[in-house]
Amino acid sequence: MSSKVNHFNSKLSEELSENSIRAAWERSTKNQTANNKQIVNLSLGNPSDLPPKLFFHYLGKLTKAGSKERFLGYMDNAGYIETRHAIARDLSNLNFFSKAINENYIVLTCGASGGINCTLHSLLNPLDEVILLSPYFVDYPKYILNHKGAVKTIKPKPPFFDIDIYQIEKTINKKTKAIIINSPNNPTGKIYSTERLKKLSNLLKNKSKSVGHPIFIISDEVYREIVYPPARFFSPVSFYSNSIMVYSFSKSLNIPGERIGYVAINPEAENANLLFNLIKLSNRTLGFTNAPAIGQKIIPRLLPLRMRINDYQKKRDILIKTLKESGFEFQEPEGAFYLFVKKPIDGNKFAELLEKIGLIVVDSDPFGIKGYFRIAFCYDMEIIKKGCKKLFDLGEEVKKIKRRSSGF
Amino acid sequence: MSSKVNHFNSKLSEELSENSIRAAWERSTKNQTANNKQIVNLSLGNPSDLPPKLFFHYLGKLTKAGSKERFLGYMDNAGYIETRHAIARDLSNLNFFSKAINENYIVLTCGASGGINCTLHSLLNPLDEVILLSPYFVDYPKYILNHKGAVKTIKPKPPFFDIDIYQIEKTINKKTKAIIINSPNNPTGKIYSTERLKKLSNLLKNKSKSVGHPIFIISDEVYREIVYPPARFFSPVSFYSNSIMVYSFSKSLNIPGERIGYVAINPEAENANLLFNLIKLSNRTLGFTNAPAIGQKIIPRLLPLRMRINDYQKKRDILIKTLKESGFEFQEPEGAFYLFVKKPIDGNKFAELLEKIGLIVVDSDPFGIKGYFRIAFCYDMEIIKKGCKKLFDLGEEVKKIKRRSSGF
Numbered sequence: 001m002s003s004k005v006n007h008f009n010s011k012l013s014e015e016l017s018e019n020s021i022r023a024a025w026e027r028s029t030k031n032q033t034a035n036n037k038q039i040v041n042l043s044l045g046n047p048s049d050l051p052p053k054l055f056f057h058y059l060g061k062l063t064k065a066g067s068k069e070r071f072l073g074y075m076d077n078a079g080y081i082e083t084r085h086a087i088a089r090d091l092s093n094l095n096f097f098s099k100a101i102n103e104n105y106i107v108l109t110c111g112a113s114g115g116i117n118c119t120l121h122s123l124l125n126p127l128d129e130v131i132l133l134s135p136y137f138v139d140y141p142k143y144i145l146n147h148k149g150a151v152k153t154i155k156p157k158p159p160f161f162d163i164d165i166y167q168i169e170k171t172i173n174k175k176t177k178a179i180i181i182n183s184p185n186n187p188t189g190k191i192y193s194t195e196r197l198k199k200l201s202n203l204l205k206n207k208s209k210s211v212g213h214p215i216f217i218i219s220d221e222v223y224r225e226i227v228y229p230p231a232r233f234f235s236p237v238s239f240y241s242n243s244i245m246v247y248s249f250s251k252s253l254n255i256p257g258e259r260i261g262y263v264a265i266n267p268e269a270e271n272a273n274l275l276f277n278l279i280k281l282s283n284r285t286l287g288f289t290n291a292p293a294i295g296q297k298i299i300p301r302l303l304p305l306r307m308r309i310n311d312y313q314k315k316r317d318i319l320i321k322t323l324k325e326s327g328f329e330f331q332e333p334e335g336a337f338y339l340f341v342k343k344p345i346d347g348n349k350f351a352e353l354l355e356k357i358g359l360i361v362v363d364s365d366p367f368g369i370k371g372y373f374r375i376a377f378c379y380d381m382e383i384i385k386k387g388c389k390k391l392f393d394l395g396e397e398v399k400k401i402k403r404r405s406s407g408f
Numbered sequence: 409m410s411s412k413v414n415h416f417n418s419k420l421s422e423e424l425s426e427n428s429i430r431a432a433w434e435r436s437t438k439n440q441t442a443n444n445k446q447i448v449n450l451s452l453g454n455p456s457d458l459p460p461k462l463f464f465h466y467l468g469k470l471t472k473a474g475s476k477e478r479f480l481g482y483m484d485n486a487g488y489i490e491t492r493h494a495i496a497r498d499l500s501n502l503n504f505f506s507k508a509i510n511e512n513y514i515v516l517t518c519g520a521s522g523g524i525n526c527t528l529h530s531l532l533n534p535l536d537e538v539i540l541l542s543p544y545f546v547d548y549p550k551y552i553l554n555h556k557g558a559v560k561t562i563k564p565k566p567p568f569f570d571i572d573i574y575q576i577e578k579t580i581n582k583k584t585k586a587i588i589i590n591s592p593n594n595p596t597g598k599i600y601s602t603e604r605l606k607k608l609s610n611l612l613k614n615k616s617k618s619v620g621h622p623i624f625i626i627s628d629e630v631y632r633e634i635v636y637p638p639a640r641f642f643s644p645v646s647f648y649s650n651s652i653m654v655y656s657f658s659k660s661l662n663i664p665g666e667r668i669g670y671v672a673i674n675p676e677a678e679n680a681n682l683l684f685n686l687i688k689l690s691n692r693t694l695g696f697t698n699a700p701a702i703g704q705k706i707i708p709r710l711l712p713l714r715m716r717i718n719d720y721q722k723k724r725d726i727l728i729k730t731l732k733e734s735g736f737e738f739q740e741p742e743g744a745f746y747l748f749v750k751k752p753i754d755g756n757k758f759a760e761l762l763e764k765i766g767l768i769v770v771d772s773d774p775f776g777i778k779g780y781f782r783i784a785f786c787y788d789m790e791i792i793k794k795g796c797k798k799l800f801d802l803g804e805e806v807k808k809i810k811r812r813s814s815g816f
Binding site: 006007008009010011012013015016044046047048049050051053056059060062063064066067070072073074075110111113114115116117121122123124125139142143146147148177213214254255256257258259270271274275277278281282284285286287288289290291292293294295 | 414415416417418419420421423424452454455456457458459461464467468470471472474475478480481482483518519521522523524525529530531532533547550551554555556585621622662663664665666667678679682683685686689690692693694695696697698699700701702703
């Protein structure tokens with residue numbers, strides 16, 4: 001990176017030099033090549049499985065039809081109506097909202113990240129506050145700042161990383177516009193209980209009245225299909241009316257990179273129709289224009305598919321076993337494909353150990369909490385097994401250091 | 409639209425009620441259905457032709473390969489390296505830049521609109537100024553405001569809509585960070601001459617020195633293949649080093665809606681490598697993440713295709729003939745697929761006439777100039793011919809009104 005004075009966006013230039021998931025990933029990609037795959041990389045949440053066969057079946061059909069009949073083209077910025085209709089029907093069948101939803105509340109977006117940006121752009125006036133529960137997805141704070149909002153972080157109470165209702169209550173004021181909830185959570189794998197979400201819902205209902213405007217829940221549900229029994233997923237949109245569901249097909253269909261997701265506005269939200277129009281307009285004026293057309297055309301056919309999580313569960317279980325045997329402290333993830341583990345020794349020493357051993361994981365700092373690291377287990381079993389070996393070695397090294405420092 | 413008080417983004421709520429291309433288009437889509445296709449809609453720049461057969465050929469190949477080998481997945485935020493490499497080679501072969509370019513200066517984006525947003529986000533500090541030449545693409549001002557910039561509009565000198573070097577010179581100051589050039593132009597069809605672009609380039613070189621930082625040219629070249637001989641396209645990036653090319657495949661491959669384009673940074677730009685990293689980071693933090701993967705995989709195969717503009721030329725020519733015969737004032741477009749025509753009578757009366765006759769075109773107000781309307785001719789010939797009939801009727805009605813008002 002150039003250290004010369006530059007005249008570009010100075011905040012962004014600072015961010016560029018920050019530690020990031022991607023930087024670690026890109027470095028390791030290079031290193032892996034250089035070191036003949038000695039390094040194991042469990043850093044990025046990039047599903048390694050193939051998309052379902054049906055995805056390619058319908059892509060093939062589309063290919064045949066497309067050479068005869070035009071399907072590509074600019075469209076309503078909310079997306080193709082038949083895709084929105086199919087999604088609305090699916091959500092209604094699954095009773096996500098307390099009322100049936102239709103296509104007039106659904107905007108197809110460039111993934112969940114596009115959807116969250118369009119939502120925040122629609123909700124926020126300058127310096128409006130958005131509450132995040134740390135640890136959170138690393139880019140949430142940037143999304144809020146993109147739209148001139150202010151980030152209010154609620155520190156978690158480890159080890160459970162549950163929703164701290166009391167802290168949220170203290171944080172809400174007249175500038176509070178929304179809270180982002182991500183369950184199953186990246187990076188902890190935590191799923192919030194229906195009781196806790198209802199408590200949050202009650203608090204927000206009361207607070208919305210007292211501040212004189214609705215405080216929205218933005219529910220990022222990209223991992224909602226990846227749930228390990230007996231855990232169950234609950235969406236806050238089913239009992240809180242001023243809520244917006246954000247979803248992506250990247251995980252459930254293993255099509256990350258194709259950028260297809262949606263925003264579903266609770267039909268019972270205040271001014272829901274206006275909000276739909278604002279999110280749709282944001283999709284245009286932020287430069288997304290619309291979610292990619294090819295993905296939109298295929299999605300309706302794939303909605304009936306239900307995800308199989310057996311493989312993820314196996315990978316989770318062998319990692320849990322290894323981590324436990326090696327003495328690491330962590331909560332067992334109830335969903336998603338991450339393990340969030342306490343660093344057993346001082347951070348700098350631990351980073352040195354990781355490098356020595358050749359294991360790439362993600363430091364917890366960018367998630368808004370210190371002293372942890374994240375392991376992603378959406379990789380091939382072969383890589384997970386190599387990762388377990390590395391974690392075992394790591395545990396041994398940690399034990400040596402601890403023995404030394406305690407004077408043995 | 410709800411007129412109730414709302415607590416959403418108030419600026420965006422205002423924009424929503426503004427007149428817009430999309431609103432006209434959506435209204436007309438509904439009306440066309442209601443009125444049994446009596447209305448002719450020439451408002452949206454949405455190419456009606458099919459993509460090339462090769463597009464579907466390679467989509468088919470990808471479909472077959474994809475069910476066996478994984479190709480979807482998160483990637484470097486700049487895009488697949490092989491796609492960037494192929495584009496760089498193509499640009500180098502065509503001598504767009506004075507120096508050969510490589511993949512380290514290319515970021516694949518969600519269309520040109522995604523590319524411009526990532527570029528502006530990388531360049532601008534709050535209140536930095538960006539110069540627009542009106543008439544301009546309707547969303548440019550919004551893109552600048554998205555990234556906290558200030559819009560400085562240069563009013564054109566009709567009827568030629570050329571670059572007004574003198575006005576630009578007067579407008580530049582220490583806050584000026586960039587100018588957006590769109591040639592062939594939407595909405596005028598103007599192509600700037602190499603002489604004029606060189607004058608602009610010299611001015612910007614001198615001004616960059618005097619203000620103490622580079623003033624960038626952002627060259628939006630989405631229509632550069634659609635050029636009517638003897639006109640020729642020149643890119644300012646070939647002789648101005650602090651320049652950024654923005655491109656989309658929507659027009660050249662007839663794949664609007666698939667959201668695939670790129671930003672190419674002039675390798676001789678100041679801090680070009682840093683700028684690449686900032687644009688790549690913006691692609692992530694603005695929520696685009698990456699350009700859609702399927703489009704990226706197909707593009708390299710289609711780069712050798714050169715666009716055929718015969719059909720556009722025919723449509724342009726019959727519209728020009730009709731407009732001339734009906735006494736409308738306009739410049740013949742040298743490129744793109746738009747005609748920009750002076751309103752022959754008072755704007756309100758003219759709008760009434762359009763509605764009476766059943767022709768949908770776009771008012772020039774959102775392009776930053778009053779008193780004109782835009783006709784898009786990227787529609788099927790059948791629709792163009794119906795449009796000509798409507799324009800003829802319009803001309804007759806205008807003559808009647810003029811006769812009446814001149815006392816005959």
